[in-house]
Amino acid sequence: MYCVRSVTDDLLWIGGNDRQSSxxxxxxxxxxxxxxxxxxxxxxxxxxxxxxxxKAQGQFFENLEYGLQERALDYVFVHHxxxxxxxxxxxxxxxxxxxxxxCSQRALDMLAQFHGKAPEKSLVVKDQDTLSxxxxxxxxxxxxxxxxxxxxxxxxxxxxxxxxxxxxxxFGALNGVLFSDxxxxxxxxxxxxRRYYTNIVSKYGVHVTNLLKKMDSLEVxxxxxxxxxxxxxxxxxxxxxxxxxxxxxxxxRGVLIPFASVYGNTETAANILACRLxxxxxxxxxxxxxITHPSYVLSECFKYSHVVFSSxxxxxxIFVTMENLFHDLLAxxxxxxxxxLIQNGSWGPNSGKVMTELLEQMxxxxxxxxxxxxxxxxxxxxxxxxxALADLLAEDLRS
Ligand code: FEO
Numbered sequence: 444m445y446c447v448r449s450v451t452d453d454l455l456w457i458g459g460n461d462r463q464s465s466x467x468x469x470x471x472x473x474x475x476x477x478x479x480x481x482x483x484x485x486x487x488x489x490x491x492x493x494x495x496x497x498k499a500q501g502q503f504f505e506n507l508e509y510g511l512q513e514r515a516l517d518y519v520f521v522h523h524x525x526x527x528x529x530x531x532x533x534x535x536x537x538x539x540x541x542x543x544x545x546c547s548q549r550a551l552d553m554l555a556q557f558h559g560k561a562p563e564k565s566l567v568v569k570d571q572d573t574l575s576x577x578x579x580x581x582x583x584x585x586x587x588x589x590x591x592x593x594x595x596x597x598x599x600x601x602x603x604x605x606x607x608x609x610x611x612x613x614f615g616a617l618n619g620v621l622f623s624d625x626x627x628x629x630x631x632x633x634x635x636x637r638r639y640y641t642n643i644v645s646k647y648g649v650h651v652t653n654l655l656k657k658m659d660s661l662e663v664x665x666x667x668x669x670x671x672x673x674x675x676x677x678x679x680x681x682x683x684x685x686x687x688x689x690x691x692x693x694x695x696r697g698v699l700i701p702f703a704s705v706y707g708n709t710e711t712a713a714n715i716l717a718c719r720l721x722x723x724x725x726x727x728x729x730x731x732x733x734i735t736h737p738s739y740v741l742s743e744c745f746k747y748s749h750v751v752f753s754s755x756x757x758x759x760x761i762f763v764t765m766e767n768l769f770h771d772l773l774a775x776x777x778x779x780x781x782x783x784l785i786q787n788g789s790w791g792p793n794s795g796k797v798m799t800e801l802l803e804q805m806x807x808x809x810x811x812x813x814x815x816x817x818x819x820x821x822x823x824x825x826x827x828x829x830x831a832l833a834d835l836l837a838e839d840l841r842s
Contacts, residue, residue: 445509446502448621450665450673451602455483457506459499460616467614468527471642471738475635476616479503479527480669482606483510487577488517491542492597492606493669494535496527503531504538515539518576521546522608523594524553528669533558545574547585549593568595586610586654588647596654603664610654611681613671614639623672628680632672636681638742639670640688645745645775651689655682691779693748696840697726701740702753702785703733703762708820709787713753715826716785719833725840733764741771749781749836752798756788760797769801778806781839783832787817811835
């Protein structure tokens with residue numbers, strides 16, 4: 444049974460959802476599920492915009508056959524060959540051998556890597572190449588490293604639609620809704636959209652900025668990503684957030700305190716610091732990095748202007764779950780922030796030094812001093828050090 448939604452008079456959403464997998468890409472928790480978007484254009488020529496993950500293929504193929512109404516499939520635009528969008532391309536081409544795959548040269552090469560051979564009928568497109576499907580006129584743009592090197596996006600100048608591949612996507616299944624104006628986006632989707640961006644796309648902010656510059660020269664009325672909601676109103680809500688994220692700029696002037704704490708003593712210091720900050724009216728948030736998955740904490744690190752990393756010393760380094768977070772921060776080009784450190788160590792406090800060395804590998808990270816050092820637990824009088832750190836952070840936030 445088909446389950447489709449109309450995007451425009453001749454464009455259908457024919458994708459699917461996965462609510463059974465607990466992880467996306469075997470890495471990121473998706474408690475709200477995941478959508479895999481595919482679109483079908485019924486012009487003089489028919490065009491399929493990407494396929495879906497294997498987990499959604501049953502619904503997808505029923506949707507496709509319903510949408511085509513026994514017409515031939517003329518083109519398949521493969522914007523991105525990652526298997527959540529292209530693993531079933533061979534199955535599709537067995538059903539529709541008449542279809543021509545439209546993609547970048549690099550995508551064609553990678554399809555051969557994944558599937559053992561390249562599609563028999565293909566049309567390689569380069570940046571700014573064009574294609575007419577009848578009423579609709581398409582221009583292709585290279586979108587390298589959003590999120591793989593072969594990625595292209597396509598722009599339909601007739602209806603002013605941008606098919607944006609992974610860009611502007613989100614974690615979360617589509618529960619009947621399709622358009623961002625059908626939900627309370629800020630309340631229900633923004634956090635997962637940010638978490639998707641930071642974990643999937645953020646490493647290459649410069650490439651995202653390049654795509655945003657290209658978009659500035661286009662009239663985009665509809666934004667159709669490969670995951671999450673379609674945008675037909677107030678596109679700037681998300682586009683402006685992308686400008687912030689791509690520039691590694693914070694959204695909130697406030698303090699995030701990711702902490703690790705084996706026996707609660709480092710957590711106590713973090714709690715006291717949070718109290719002193721909250722008393723000053725400063726936005727403050729805390730995460731136990733042993734409890735909260737790093738994908739969430741990474742996303743919060745992108746959100747806040749100031750971060751106080753708090754960790755015990757462990758095997759003469761930093762605590763293992765804090766180490767995971769630092770690995771993610773490095774891997775996703777975290778930069779452009781002000782940080783402070785709280786370290787703990789019963790006989791050889793060293794986590795502050797190791798965190799500093801890792802932070803020095805990141806771009807434009809300013810470390811406020813001094814680092815607060817606990818020896819097993821807060822000593823009498825150390826509340827004053829935490830108060831002083833809160834004062835320093837407050838002053839820095841005001842500057
Ligand atoms: Fe949704 Fe990079 O694949």
